Amino acid sequence: MTSARHPRHSAEQLCSQGRQLYEEALCQGDLATEAADAAPCLIDLGLLRPSADSPSRLEPVAPVVALQQLLRASEEQIARQRRREARLTETFDPLMRLAGCPEATDTPLLRTLSGTEQINRAITEAMAEASREVLTVQPRTGLTGRRGEESDAIAMVRDQEVLDRGARARTLYPHTLRHFPSIAARHERLVGDVEARSLDEVTDRMILIDAAVAFIPANPDGTVALEIRHPAIVRHLATTFDRLWRLATPMYPEAVPPPSSNGITPRQRAIAALLTEGHTDAVIADRLGMNIRTARVHIAKLAATLGSQSRAQLGYLIGQSGILDQEG
Numbered sequence: 001m002t003s004a005r006h007p008r009h010s011a012e013q014l015c016s017q018g019r020q021l022y023e024e025a026l027c028q029g030d031l032a033t034e035a036a037d038a039a040p041c042l043i044d045l046g047l048l049r050p051s052a053d054s055p056s057r058l059e060p061v062a063p064v065v066a067l068q069q070l071l072r073a074s075e076e077q078i079a080r081q082r083r084r085e086a087r088l089t090e091t092f093d094p095l096m097r098l099a100g101c102p103e104a105t106d107t108p109l110l111r112t113l114s115g116t117e118q119i120n121r122a123i124t125e126a127m128a129e130a131s132r133e134v135l136t137v138q139p140r141t142g143l144t145g146r147r148g149e150e151s152d153a154i155a156m157v158r159d160q161e162v163l164d165r166g167a168r169a170r171t172l173y174p175h176t177l178r179h180f181p182s183i184a185a186r187h188e189r190l191v192g193d194v195e196a197r198s199l200d201e202v203t204d205r206m207i208l209i210d211a212a213v214a215f216i217p218a219n220p221d222g223t224v225a226l227e228i229r230h231p232a233i234v235r236h237l238a239t240t241f242d243r244l245w246r247l248a249t250p251m252y253p254e255a256v257p258p259p260s261s262n263g264i265t266p267r268q269r270a271i272a273a274l275l276t277e278g279h280t281d282a283v284i285a286d287r288l289g290m291n292i293r294t295a296r297v298h299i300a301k302l303a304a305t306l307g308s309q310s311r312a313q314l315g316y317l318i319g320q321s322g323i324l325d326q327e328g
Contacts, residue, residue: 006040018042025060033058045070109230112218119215119225120154126213126227130162135208135241136171156189163192167210171196172244175267176290178251187252197248200270201287203240211238264323268302271295272318275302 009015014022018039025031025048033056042048043058047066051057061069113119127134163169169190175198177183187196205222208214214237218224228234264272267288274284285295299314306321308314318324 006038008044009041014045015039015041018045018047022047022060025058026063030054030057030059032056109228111227111229113215113225113227115223122225122227123207123215124154124158126209126215127158127162130167130209131165132210133168133170134159134162134210135206135238136169137203137206137241137244138171138173138177139202139205140174140177156186159194160190160192163190163194166193168193169195170241170245172202172241172248173198173251174202174288175200175249175270176288176294184252194252195250196252197245198251199244199248200266202244206237206241208234208237208241211235264302264305268298268305269323271298272302273324275299276315276318276324 007015018041021031021035021039022042025042030051031048033050036042036048036058045066046069047061048058049061051059111122113122159169169192171194173183173196178198183196187194204217206214206216211234212229214228214234216226216228216237218226228237270288271284274287279287281292281295281299284299285292288295302308302318303314306314306317308317
């Protein structure tokens with residue numbers, strides 16, 4: 001009963017009862033077999049063994065011998081682990097060398113960047129290696145609408161250095177930023193292969209460098225970002241950008257004024273499409289990158305052009321007018 005209740009432990013954690021009995025055995029030369037019932041760990045660990053002269057007695061194993069036995073067991077365990085590591089390496093080495101598999105690197109495929117300083121530093125480091133093309137989606141002025149992650153001066157220097165290395169720069173803006181003086185001035189100061197286009201709606205902010213690394217916001221206010229180096233995700237983002245680019249209207253270097261058809265501007269046509277989807281004024285303003293007052297002015301002009309007297313009637317008249325079927 002005593003043996004069953006005795007907790008199992010290792011030699012380096014020898015219990016006080018076991019230590020006391022082992023010292024007693026060393027001093028006396030042996031112990032009665034039943035004495036070890038209080039500390040069965042002594043037999044389990046090989047510190048006591050049956051006496052050759054008297055089966056009813058237990059004799060102690062010399063400490064130096066016991067230590068060597070325990071160390072040998074530890075060495076054997078380590079050797080087994082090393083043999084296992086070798087087998088695992090042998091098994092997985094050819095798998096890691098398969099053609100087309102990305103090589104292991106110290107750079108994570110996805111990294112979370114927190115805070116203005118860390119985000120800006122990571123973008124600057126990635127831009128310093130750019131040599132082919134930088135794609136940017138800019139849904140509003142500044143990185144987060146408040147220039148929260150970089151200053152204009154830092155961005156200008158950084159972008160010009162990329163252009164000086166012969167890289168190409170393309171930027172997508174919403175139509176609402178077409179005539180912002182700061183945007184025009186920025187592109188006039190940059191020297192190199194740089195273009196800008198605009199759409200009614202663009203995605204959230206994105207920077208994609210050499211089709212190798214992308215940066216996107218990870219929270220609404222842009223104070224947390226994701227650095228993406230996963231080839232499949234980066235390729236997907238680049239493809240999405242190219243498709244939006246083909247649909248966009250050139251801004252720079254050759255700005256094209258948006259055409260008007262039957263008194264309906266492209267801006268009002270975009271609003272009409274969102275109205276028929278049932279969106280509120282606030283959602284429409286956010287989707288098209290304008291303030292809610294400007295959105296309501298456009299909605300009022302659209303209603304006046306179509307002769308609508310109510311919101312419900314406006315949706316009906318938009319469908320009847322065919323303006324959503326027109327290109328532009």
